[in-house]
Amino acid sequence: MLSKRIIPCLDVREGRTTKGIKFENNIDIGDPVKMARFYYEAGADELVFYDITASHEKRDIMIEVVKEVARTIFIPFSVGGGIRTLEDMRAVLLAGAEKVSVNSAAVKNPEIISQGAKAFGNQCVVLGMDVKHVGEKKGIASGYEIVINGGRTYMGIDALEWAKKGQALGAGEICLNSIDADGTKDGYEMTLTRLISDNVSIPVIASGGAGKPEHISEVLTRGCADAALIASMVHYGTYTINDIKNHLEQKGIKIRRNRKFSS
Amino acid sequence: MIAIVDYGAGNLTSVKRAVSYLGYDSIITDDPEKIAHSDRIIFPGVGAAGAAMEMMQKRGIDNALKESFKAKIPMLGICVGCQIIMERSEENDTVCLGLIKGEAKSFPNNMKEVGNRIVINDKNALERYLKVPHMGWNGLNTVQNHPLFNGIEQKDEFYFVHSYFPVPIDKSNIYGETQYGITFASAIGKENLFATQFHLEKSGEPGLLILKNFCTWKP
Structure with missing residues (x-):
């Protein structure tokens, strides 16, 4: 049986990691390559890097980070943030990422999903979705709407319809981020996660709101997520990957046990 | 020198990086001569068996691999590399290398009837869905000893991304x-040939261990 995946997420700006609370007041917490190795040894099943570098000129720094990470850890990792073209996708995959995540670029140009899937394989393309609860309204039957720009721009697209369309276009996985829950540490958006998981056949990574291990066991069972994205709850040392996996195992959830590193 | 065979299928650089991390030199090549004259051969791959075989035939790599197998050169297939050593693959009904008798089959799926899903109940009676491709970390039950398994423990898990798997007759x-x-068979072998359906280069320390064992293997 497949193990449920625990995936630390590292926000990277100009080559350094940060962790934003609701996308504001980002605090610098270090070297992404060292953090990647730390989480690799700590038993993370996969890693996600989001490049939040604003200036396009400085984006090459991220490619160098990806290359160095790929020489340092031997588990899958994905890279997202600022991916706009097929060439952007190619660059991070060639640098050593296993998967590439598209978010707002896919909203503006859905064809990038199918082009990426065709060029690199479905398993390489992760559809990142930022979602806000807006209530049922015209065009938003599920009550969940796709947003971009960190939640500032409403796109008038139903999140459920977008998830189905993303799958049809060839996305291999969905990383589902609730803007409402993000940074709250109050738990994942369970209704949203369950809704999307029930309606697509590709894996769903739940994102936004993880504050304690119970939130993760909840979203992996009741939420039917295949994987859980975590950030500040481990970045600031509140919990270790082991704490989380111990809890999941107690709840009867299958997880992967990492080997101990001798040195 | 270890030859990493380039047949247009997949992320070869990640395999090269893992081999280099372990302290071994390798070259990525599609030259049948270089492949035939290397000390060890790794053929990784993601993608479709059909496209892989077509590319191999076009460049004469298929014969180089068959000859190398006969010449007892240590060979390691990964993922699609574990499927194309069979006689054929169900994927686009492709004729493959035939180094091991049997074929590569896809996971059973009556997917249309149940909306792309196979619903099973696990021991907690949670509703669970089996998705294809099989993607993520899963276990390995070693049913026979093999030098490449030295140091591998039953609890070790490996990273998979695939829809097809090998079914050896023997x-x-x-x-x-x-x-x-x-x-399903996730690690198969015969004489100087070994192959894993999982990605050794993405399976953390257990994956690196099998890769390292291969780099010193004397079949």
Whole structure:
């Protein structure tokens, strides 16, 4: 049986990691390559890097980070943030990422999903979705709407319809981020996660709101997520990957046990 | 020198990086001469068996691999590389290298009837869905000893991304099995040839261990 995946997420700006609370007041917490190795040894099943570098000129720094990470850890990792073209996708995959995540670029140009899937394989393309609860309204039957720009721009697209369309276009996985829950540490958006998981056949990574291990066991069972994205709850040392996996195992959830590193 | 065979299928650089991390030199090549004259051969791959075989035939790599197998050169297939050593693959009904008798089959799926899903109940009676491709970390039950398994423990898990898997006719070719709805062969071998359905280069320390064992293997 497949193990449920625990995936630390590292926000990277100009080559350094940060962790934003609701996308504001980002605090610098270090070297992404060292953090990647730390989480690799700590038993993370996969890693996600989001490049939040604003200036396009400085984006090459991220490619160098990806290359160095790929020489340092031997588990899958994905890279997202600022991916706009097929060439952007190619660059991070060639640098050593296993998967590439598209978010707002896919909203503006859905064809990038199918082009990426065709060029690199479905398993390489992760559809990142930022979602806000807006209530049922015209065009938003599920009550969940796709947003971009960190939640500032409403796109008038139903999140459920977008998830189905993303799958049809060839996305291999969905990383589902609730803007409402993000940074709250109050738990994942369970209704949203369950809704999307029930309606697509590709894996769903739940994102936004993880504050304690119970939130993760909840979203992996009741939420039917295949994987859980975590950030500040481990970045600031509140919990270790082991704490989380111990809890999941107690709840009867299958997880992967990492080997101990001798040195 | 270890030759990493380039047949247009997949992320070869990640395999090269892992081999280099372990302290071994390798070259990525599509030259049948270089492949035939290397000390060891790794053929990784993601993608489709059909496209892989077509590319191999076009460049004469298929014959180089068949000759190398006869010449007892240590060979390691990864993922699609574990499927194309069979006689054929169900994927686009492709004729493959035939180094091991049997074929590569896809996971059973009556997917249309149940909306792309196979619903099973696990021991907690949670509703669970088996998705294809089989993607993520899963176990390896080593059903036979093999030098490449030295140091591998039953609790070790490996990273998979695939929709097809090898089905050897001769069970003695099966070294490891994995469960995903069904039990399938995830590590197979014959003489100087070994192959894993999982990605050794993405499976953390256990993956690196098998890769390292391969780099010193004397079949």
